[in-house]
Amino acid sequence: MSATESGNVIAVESLTRKFGRKAALDNVSLAVPEGCVYGLVGGNGAGKTTLVKHLLGTFKAQTGSVRVLGEDPVRSPVEVLSRVGYLSEDRDLPGWMRVRDWLRYSEAFYPAWDAEYAERLRERFGLDPDTRIKRLSRGETAKAGLLAALAFRPPLLLLDEPSSGLDPSARRNILEAIIRTVAGEGRTVFFSSHLLEEVERVADRVAMLHQGRLVFEGTMEDLHATHHRWMLRFPQAPAGHPNLPGALHLEGDGQDWTAVSEGDAERFRTEALAAGAEITGHSGASLEEVFLARVGHAAVLED
């Protein structure tokens, strides 16, 4: 698959970034088609923010290439940033401004700003125009940042951990905004998150980053077609781990084990039966289960 094909809003090819000797990104390639909701998942320190910074042109690719809306974000920052609605994880908004000032201030940056739409969003998000930003709650601050990222109707919305540290109601607003963005005008959303349930809900495609490497990249449909969860029962407890090469992850002891398999389900079934197991349950694996199976249960998923 070539990431430079036209029609891709984001194309990252063989991107490697080292800080000292440590590779924060190691040969990462991904392509985000137009109109897609793309979820980037990974634990702390997996390289998500480093990747986002490359997309914004904050970091220059050491090896490999990055294209956003067909441009190199380092060489053409204005062309790229004027068409990307970005919400940063730390949401550094000017605290002394009132919400009303914040809207006018943001409007000045973007020729395509839609003041009527901004006002509708402000009402929907329940933001009082007279409140100073530093007096807003975390969730409200996130909504104010999101508003500014949406109101000029950018073709690409780039959200770095948009739900991080938010209450469920603010999280819901963010997810709804993502859905409206793609449902309405076929624009594209790229967001990073450690909340796998949210990614499962809204993403078409997903990339899993672990220690700077992509451990999975594909559509949610592919993910579900190729990963399965099994409950196995052995008539006699195997000594050590059961020998099942198709299992990405095995957990259990004694007679009862659960496995997450990769690849063709029937092949794993045959493998498990041949190993003497009785299959007592079989279902699809969730994004969270696949993630844990791939990166190990030790990976930190907290804020």
Place this chain on the structure above:
Amino acid sequence: MRLYLAPNSGTPIYVQIVEQIKHVIASGRLVEGDELPTVRALAQQLVVNPNTVLRAYQELEHLGLVVRRQGSGTYVSGEGSPLAETARLKIMTEKVDALLYDARHMDFSREALSELIDERARALNLDHETEGKRTPDEGDSKA
């Protein structure tokens, strides 16, 4: 129509939507000619990707349970009944399978299970209500 999603269940969300709408049709809560919510409306209500809802509607159309009319909407089809029959059978088969696995894990014999089913049916007073009629989908008839 209210649907409930469990994103972490391992069942793809479009499958969850398909299964639940089948259930709604099979149980007679939606009948021929009833309109389903638009893709956008359902996506926003469920907070899921609109492509996922579209995928579910395409699947339901493929199964013959709904017809999609360009620019107008998605309606429960008149051919729903025979397929609803299959859907009902499939739903009950899954529930029975799960019950059989549980019974086995708890060392419950088949005879003991059958007896328990008869006993519960008597206790819930279901037998005489459902004789010769279709069985209401347990637990969902209230919606």
